[in-house]
Amino acid sequence: MAGEVQQGIGRAAAVLTALGDAKSGALRASDIARAIGLGASTTARLLASLEELGYVRRERDTQLYAIGTAILSLGSQALNHNPVHRESRAAAEALAQRTGLSVNVGVLDGTSLVYLCHFEGALAPKSHTMVGMRQPLHASGLGKCLLFDLDEAGRRALLGDELERYTVHTLVDHAALTAALAESAERGYCTENQELALGRLSIAAPVRDADGRVVAGISVSGRLSVVRELDHEQLAEQLIETADRISVGLGMISAVPTAAR
Known part of the structure; x- marks a missing residue:
């Protein structure tokens, strides 16, 4: 039976x-x-x-x-029950309005990331929602954030030795991915420059829980020609501030040492 x-x-x-x-x-x-x-x-x-x-x-x-x-x-109920979605929804929407870009929030699910929130700013309109869609971890800004807590051996165990290529810019070597993640952790955010799709650029920051573990990522993205014209330093500051605000909502009350990022 x-x-x-x-x-x-x-x-x-x-x-x-x-x-x-x-x-x-x-x-x-x-x-x-x-x-x-x-x-x-x-x-x-x-x-x-x-x-x-x-x-x-x-x-x-x-x-x-x-x-x-x-x-x-059912999908709506699942989102409403998810603490990351509850804490990030309003903040992500506000960030999209301020920057004019697409803002996404994603979490780890198996060997990929799945989008929980998606909002479009005036500079990045879309005819469809990204909520529920999946993306590879190694080739997206959000995905890289979700790999922060793993060392290279852990990433190999999760993703396998072979990393799939999506464009000529995709990092398909684990050593190169490790170096890129170390640099990203030092500055507090990840970048994705045409690694998943040509003509697209994004930056993403990690969202942490009360124990300081990365539980999600939030990104701003748009067409390369549009994002290139924006102040990247200011954009990163707004993104990190929003990620920190969400993290505080999830219970994080202390700063995370750089080495743990």
Whole structure:
């Protein structure tokens, strides 16, 4: 019985994943069946159950299925229960308004980072939200912040010996990543200059808990042509001040020695 329940949950999750990955945002039942490798009748039963529960919806007058509002409700509840999200949301939004750039807050999840907050300033409009999306740790400013508490051996254990390349600027050598993180820890923030996507630049600062451990990162980012025109020193100061404010909200009450950054 337990195996059947686990199998059913896995199949339902596969349906939701297929819908989430759909570029159009909706799929026919036959497309979902092919994507998850199940028969048409099994997929139809899964969709009917998920639709009844509100996890998927069938678009009116079509045979297309999309993610339902019950998923949105669960996602909202998960964010509201997350202390990092609660403490950082207002501060991140205010920073986006002051700088005009995109501001993201991310946390470690497995071997990648996942975004908890995303706000756009006037200089960095987007047509989609980054909340819930994942990015690699070694190739993003936020991700580098989340690696601060690990030594090189720990990073190798987490990320593996081979680091994936995304652009010609990506750090794919652990020794180079270690040197970059040491420099970043000394100044209090990380940079990402076209390492994940060409034409993009960001800076990120770590967010710490009551024990001084890095539990999140916050970044400001935008198009290279836009960020180049801004005062980077002033931008970094605003970013670090915001990260410290969030850290205090999470219980940090003392300064963190440079060596521990």
